Amino acid sequence: MSKPFSDHDKRKQISVRGLAGVENVAELKVAFNRHLHFTLVKDRNVANKRDYYFALANTVRDHLVGRWIRTQQYYYEKDPKLGLDMEELEDMEEDAGLGNGGLGRLAACFLDSMASLGLAAYGYGIRYEFGIFNQKIVNGWQVEEADDWLRYGNPWEKARPEYMRAVKFYGRTEHTPDGVKWVDTQVVLALPYDTPIPGYRNNIVNTMRLWSAKAPCDFNLKDFNVGGYIQAVLDRNLCENISRVLYPNDNFFEGKELRLKQEYFVVAATLQDVVRRFKASKFGSREVVRTDFAELPNKVAIQLNDTHPAMAIPELMRVLVDEEKLGWDKAWDVCVRTCAYTNHTVLPEALERWPIDLFHHLLPRHLEIIFEINHRFMEFPGDHDRMRRMSLIEEGGCKKVNMAHLCIVGSHAVNGVARIHSEILIATLYVFKDFYELDPHKFQNKTNGITPRRWLVMCNPGLAEVIAEKIGEEFIRDLDQLKRLLKFINDDAFIRDIAKVKQENKLKFAVHLEEHYKVKINPQSMFDFQVKRIHEYKRQLLNCLHMITYYNRIKKEPNKHWTPRTIMVGGKAAPGYHTAKMIIRLITAIGEVVNHDPVVGDRLKVIFLENYRVTLAEKAIPSADLSEQISTAGTEASGTGNMKFMLNGALTIGTMDGANVEMAEEAGEENLFIFGMRVEDVDAMDAGKGYHASEYYNRIPELKQAMDQIAGGFFSPKQPDLFKELVDLLMHHDRFKVFADYEAYIKCQDKVNQLYKNPKEWTKMVIHNIAGCGKFSSDRTIAQYAREIWGMEPSLEKIPAPDEKLK
């Protein structure tokens, strides 16, 4: 199939790529050929697409290296010239799938913003050999495949064996007159791999450092004997398993020993790095080893992205008290002033609570330290019940360490990730209310954001160009400038341009789906997306009920004018999350019936998008007309998918949850399709008569019909009781109250259809949304973290490029 882009459009794309800055094509060509020859050891006769990708990647990397080194010192389509299709080469790049969903993606956006705002910042993590699994759909079911992303090598990383660190596990503690010793430990080495993080056109290149586990040379060879040698070398694998694979759960805690090992591994290696860098930092004019640890919080801020790195708190205490010989009180003061904690969820099943036995076995000294922290914390006056609620150690069958409590007590700042989420944190008893009452000044909000470089300029060059034609290019580093688009809200040419870019993106995505998945969709239909991890709280099931209802309506009145829709759902289910996998199966089952019904034709298609990940998001989101953000109010902490769609000119149908609330505030509530219960309504229902699914089922005929169809095997004729469990869940134990929002949701979807019939009014609403996006730049988020938590000042200044003179 041919590409929908004309030569004019290609030039347009290239000129926006120009925004991202390739200046000297001749030089580029020389460097490219040099890499193909000397690095890849290939010539044009034998080079394949992957070789060209690596040659290009290495060329770009060279461009970054000078700036990378300098920054660290300073802190201390067819391209006619190359004869290559750049888009095809871009597609060779593997996703670095080192996170599960929104949380990891947020960290990536933050790295981009920190470099673009000139902050001397490092991102730390684990270099998983296998990232989030690749999802295949086989006969309608999710099947997982290992993500062997490093198979062909990674051109962006640089191993730094000279900065290898030792991390200890197991053993026991000895309390001696000169302090506590942690002995008889097993050692695992942490080998750092550095990746450059370039800022936006400011010559700054920060570092992301990921740790890989490596067995020491003498691993298991202490009591060397001839028979043991081979086994000892084979057993090196066991300890190198620490960085083997990402746990694929999103918003769910799995208390496995290997996972606790991972969490401590990254923290222990990182803190050694931080302390080494502090000790080597300039001290007045003299260059000596620093020991004035009271200064640490003035030099370093550690931001804990959820409780996954919570072990940083007891580990920093261990380093300061046991190794650097600070007194407890001094060390604690340093620790609290250095650390800050971001909470990302209120779902109880997601909160990390580690069994004490496991802890004692793996990290005996840290458990002692946590007991000591708890003992001293529990000194405050208060009633017994409150003390029990706030303890870092939960009593009960098996004692557990509550990592969120540890983070709150060990940090000087605690924040939620959207206004409504931060309010819920301090207002709800089972979450952090008691801590708030004790220490209200600690609690803050930092509403999440996304980087406009990736999520607008890179993924949607056509839209970036149309915007730049009206307001220039400043919006790329100052997203609030998008407000200036409101001046053009009645400019017919502008409205047409915005609609045209959307149509082009839709066509392009339709071509992609046809080429890669052999599915044909109608590019004139409304592209309706729900793409995010599959989870009950995100309510993909509510979307399913709408698909079925719309289908039934078309069948009932086939000659009426129905707004054509392509409903696309994508996302991975955690491999152990049975209900989520059944939800995927239901969506594919609905698709099998709906997509083959000749009465419906192309007025409704239901597509499950396989293997949703960042590269697919970058293709899908620019093509979206409608963004589904339909979690039960009070359950989605912020969401960031919602922001990506808004910035790319989709309208939102959503509940008053997470950042949707602030999106409505920024764009005007009349410019979003808001429906359903508010948090107050949910709370009132729980406090009052409760949620009874059967009442809705009995009262609403279309809901009853849809449920009866699912239950009766209408979508699974070969296996009529396939969805029995899902039906039972929805009817009898639905924590997320799907039916309670069904009526409001369907009515709201009717309004969406009505507006879609009026393209001009639709596009004007889109423009209101784009213009209201400024707040959702991660630059704004990071500037607030910097000023309000880290005590740093962001800067848009350029530093000199390596070939320029330092002034």
Ligand SMILES: *Cc1c(COP(=O)(O)O)cnc(C)c1O
């Ligand atoms: C942004 C993003 C997410 C988060 O989406 P939500 O709708 O906020 O849950 C998840 N996965 C990918 C690949 C993303 O790019």
